[in-house]
Amino acid sequence: xxxxxxxxxxxxxxxxxxxxxxxxxxxxxxxxxxxxxxxxxxxxxxxxxxxxxxxxxxxxxxxxxxxxxxxxxxxxxxxxxxxxxxxxxxxxxxxxxxxxxxxxxxxxxxxxxxxxxxxxxxxxxxxxxxxxxxxxxxxxxxxxxxxxxxxxxxxxxxxxxxxxxxxxxxxxxxxxxxxxxxxxxxxxxxxxxxxxxxxxxxxxxxxxxxxxxxxxxxxxxxxxxxxxxxxxxxxxxxxxxxxxxxxxxxxxxxxxxxxxxxxxxxxxxxxxxxxxxxxxxxxxxxxxxxxxxxxxxxxxxxxxxxxxxxxxxxxxxxxxxxxxxxxxxxxxxxxxxxxxxxxxxxxxxxxxxxxxxxxxxxxxxxxxxxxxxxxxxxxxxxxxxxxxxxxxxxxxxxxxxxxxxxxxxxxxxxxxxxxxxxxxxxxxxxxxxxxxxxxxxxxxxxxxxxxxxxxxxxxxxxxxxxxxxxxxxxxxxxxxxxxxxxxxxxxx
Amino acid sequence: xxxxxxxxxxxxxxxxxxxxxxxxxxxxxxxxxxxxxxxxxxxxxxxxxxxxxxxxxxxxxxxxxxxxxxxxxxxxxxxxxxxxxxxxxxxxxxxxxxxxxxxxxxxxxxxxxxxxxxxxxxxxxxxxxxxxxxxxxxxxxxxxxxxxxxxxxxxxxxxxxxxxxxxxxxxxxxxxxxxxxxxxxxxxxxxxxxxxxxxxxxxxxxxxxxxxxxxxxxxxxxxxxxxxxxxxxxxxxxxxxxxxxxxxxxxxxxxxxxxx
Numbered sequence: 001x002x003x004x005x006x007x008x009x010x011x012x013x014x015x016x017x018x019x020x021x022x023x024x025x026x027x028x029x030x031x032x033x034x035x036x037x038x039x040x041x042x043x044x045x046x047x048x049x050x051x052x053x054x055x056x057x058x059x060x061x062x063x064x065x066x067x068x069x070x071x072x073x074x075x076x077x078x079x080x081x082x083x084x085x086x087x088x089x090x091x092x093x094x095x096x097x098x099x100x101x102x103x104x105x106x107x108x109x110x111x112x113x114x115x116x117x118x119x120x121x122x123x124x125x126x127x128x129x130x131x132x133x134x135x136x137x138x139x140x141x142x143x144x145x146x147x148x149x150x151x152x153x154x155x156x157x158x159x160x161x162x163x164x165x166x167x168x169x170x171x172x173x174x175x176x177x178x179x180x181x182x183x184x185x186x187x188x189x190x191x192x193x194x195x196x197x198x199x200x201x202x203x204x205x206x207x208x209x210x211x212x213x214x215x216x217x218x219x220x221x222x223x224x225x226x227x228x229x230x231x232x233x234x235x236x237x238x239x240x241x242x243x244x245x246x247x248x249x250x251x252x253x254x255x256x257x258x259x260x261x262x263x264x265x266x267x268x269x270x271x272x273x274x275x276x277x278x279x280x281x282x283x284x285x286x287x288x289x290x291x292x293x294x295x296x297x298x299x300x301x302x303x304x305x306x307x308x309x310x311x312x313x314x315x316x317x318x319x320x321x322x323x324x325x326x327x328x329x330x331x332x333x334x335x336x337x338x339x340x341x342x343x344x345x346x347x348x349x350x351x352x353x354x355x356x357x358x359x360x361x362x363x364x365x366x367x368x369x370x371x372x373x374x375x376x377x378x379x380x381x382x383x384x385x386x387x388x389x390x391x392x393x394x395x396x397x398x399x400x401x402x403x404x405x406x407x408x409x410x411x412x413x414x415x416x417x418x419x420x421x422x423x424x425x426x427x428x429x430x431x432x433x434x435x436x437x438x439x440x441x442x443x444x445x446x447x448x449x450x451x452x453x454x455x456x457x458x459x460x461x462x463x464x465x466x467x468x469x470x471x472x473x474x475x476x477x478x479x480x481x482x483x484x485x486x487x488x489x490x491x492x
Numbered sequence: 493x494x495x496x497x498x499x500x501x502x503x504x505x506x507x508x509x510x511x512x513x514x515x516x517x518x519x520x521x522x523x524x525x526x527x528x529x530x531x532x533x534x535x536x537x538x539x540x541x542x543x544x545x546x547x548x549x550x551x552x553x554x555x556x557x558x559x560x561x562x563x564x565x566x567x568x569x570x571x572x573x574x575x576x577x578x579x580x581x582x583x584x585x586x587x588x589x590x591x592x593x594x595x596x597x598x599x600x601x602x603x604x605x606x607x608x609x610x611x612x613x614x615x616x617x618x619x620x621x622x623x624x625x626x627x628x629x630x631x632x633x634x635x636x637x638x639x640x641x642x643x644x645x646x647x648x649x650x651x652x653x654x655x656x657x658x659x660x661x662x663x664x665x666x667x668x669x670x671x672x673x674x675x676x677x678x679x680x681x682x683x684x685x686x687x688x689x690x691x692x693x694x695x696x697x698x699x700x701x702x703x704x705x706x707x708x709x710x711x712x713x714x715x716x717x718x719x720x721x722x723x724x725x726x727x728x729x730x731x732x733x734x735x736x737x738x739x740x741x742x743x744x745x746x747x748x749x750x751x752x
Contacts, residue, residue, distance in 0.1 A: 120738040121738060123679075123739055124651065124727060146727070148738055170722050
């Protein structure tokens with residue numbers, strides 16, 4: 001019908017000249033734009049299908065050429081305790097048991113039948129606002145569900161893009177801050193171009209009563225949330241969700257697509273992968289594609305699709321380039337790439353030369369052998385003292401001073417210290433976990449903060465042996481086993 | 493009887509009643525007053541009259557006695573209109589609990605209809621939202637502890653404690669009025685639980701009914717109390733009278749002038 005009208009219009013203007021042509025163009029453009037919107041609604045659905053839901057960092061299989069369907073999404077809400085970082089736990093509220101919630105993958109024209117189930121053990125009512133929904137509250141209005149109940153509603157997916165979903169029950173901020181968010185992808189007709197690897201990453205900020213790293217079950221802190229003073233900024237719900245063994249992986253030559261969301265509640269993310277350039281970014285998860293991007297801004301409650309080819313092997317670090325969040329609050333992930341090196345793209349270290357500003361003969365030095373030696377286990381008490389002193393000078397010296405005398409009124413002395421000598425396990429614990437609050441050392445009161453130290457068991461053993469065997473202390477020898485014991489027992 | 497004599501009789505009766513008022517067993521006397529709730533019909537000062545409220549929530553044991561006498565509220569006999577399918581879900585049969593359920597725990601999985609009937613059969617009624625909130629805003633020492641940070645913190649931390657419905661009654665601290673378990677055990681039904689309407693869309697409620705929030709100032713909510721209380725209102729807004737929920741129990745109240 002529409003086509004016929006267009007033809008008629010075209011015939012009518014045929015031969016009228018340039019003006020007429022412009023009119024036709026104008027007409028048909030306007031018509032096309034309208035048609036696209038109308039057609040998303042009109043896309044018929046064939047058959048029913050259970051949606052595949054995945055927990056992060058995995059995503060469901062691509063949609064590809066599949067026809068629009070009635071897609072059943074079955075999602076359970078669980079309030080449960082989890083680990084924020086070593087020794088720190090937190091009560092998360094989750095969609096599907098994970099933070100972020102299960103990934104939902106749809107295509108334009110799908111009719112999603114959403115089943116939202118609130119587990120009977122949960123304390124609170126919840127709902128879901130999907131930014132992919134055209135309708136009041138993004139579905140929140142029809143999905144408000146009490147514990148032990150299930151709500152069902154359905155929506156037609158009209159716009160392609162990557163969208164955030166989240167809980168919108170009062171107090172909204174608290175539900176989001178506790179982890180109730182996730183991503184829903186709406187693929188265009190025919191699907192997104194295929195890539196080799198796809199991953200799901202979502203940033204979130206967390207607010208705990210204790211400071212970053214303070215042990216035990218940490219309750220949510222409303223005041224800090226209102227002040228936007230986050231203790232943790234993390235990818236996928238916790239510190240280390242994407243590092244070490246949990247790192248995402250790819251092989252040299254593969255194309256990687258990251259679906260990156262930001263649940264907030266408060267902070268905007270400056271998403272960056274150290275050592276990679278994004279070949280393509282779907283800005284804000286929409287249609288517009290930017291190319292050759294270093295850092296892309298992801299608003300709270302927004303998303304981006306990031307694509308790049310990995311050309312060389314190595315570990316690439318994912319960060320929020322608001323960089324203190326990355327190195328001090330947890331917003332750090334890893335992409336481990338395996339494969340052949342390509343020296344033309346990246347050489348690696350070629351030489352380590354001595355640099356003399358005044359000129360003169362440039363001398364070469366063999367690389368890194370000495371450093372490796374320092375990492376080795378101390379074999380004798382002398383070596384332990386030597387390595388311990390090195391660590392002391394790097395880590396402890398600034399506050400506790402060269403002779404362990406400390407700084408009066410600020411940093412407690414380590415020389416002839418009754419506090420130090422009284423309890424070796426306590427001392428080990430302080431090095432591992434830090435210390436805040438008032439203590440009395442040799443009759444003097446101190447009230448300052450020692451941050452927890454990032455040292456291996458070996459290093460802690462060495463540095464404490466050095467301290468105990470210097471400046472008139474008890475001459476105790478600390479072994480890595482003693483340190484390990486304290487590290488594994490948070491109650492000590 | 494001439495009218496003067498009748499008047500004197502009535503006066504005496506009233507005097508006696510006022511003078512000789514005795515507290516009902518297992519209930520605490522609550523001296524009414526005016527207070528400002530988080531929000532209500534008009535979010536201004538609300539007057540709460542003197543009343544009595546159960547010191548503890550109703551237990552499984554008490555509810556077993558009730559359904560023995562009133563078979564229409566037994567698990568197998570209750571009308572679907574008055575209680576949904578999982579009514580008394582944690583009971584094995586009409587008079588028996590499942591192994592992991594305690595007689596001294598609060599009865600949960602009860603509908604509003606059942607709770608209301610229970611109270612009425614005791615010559616009581618469910619407390620109103622205002623009454624419940626009024627009693628619950630007290631801590632150990634103060635009638636209105638809402639400004640007290642530790643009071644709020646305690647409530648908020650309960651929201652993060654799992655499976656508290658398994659606990660026995662009376663393990664939390666007694667409040668100013670001598671009432672236990674208002675916070676820290678289970679949610680409780682109120683007579684008019686659905687009178688403050690929160691639709692599924694909490695944010696829209698905020699927008700539309702901004703008059704409910706003391707000129708919407710409270711929505712800036714730097715005050716923890718607002719969040720703790722807000723969750724109770726949100727919870728009440730999410731339930732229907734026939735719902736039976738694991739975390740939801742009840743207790744009864746009584747008007748003072750109805751005391752026989």
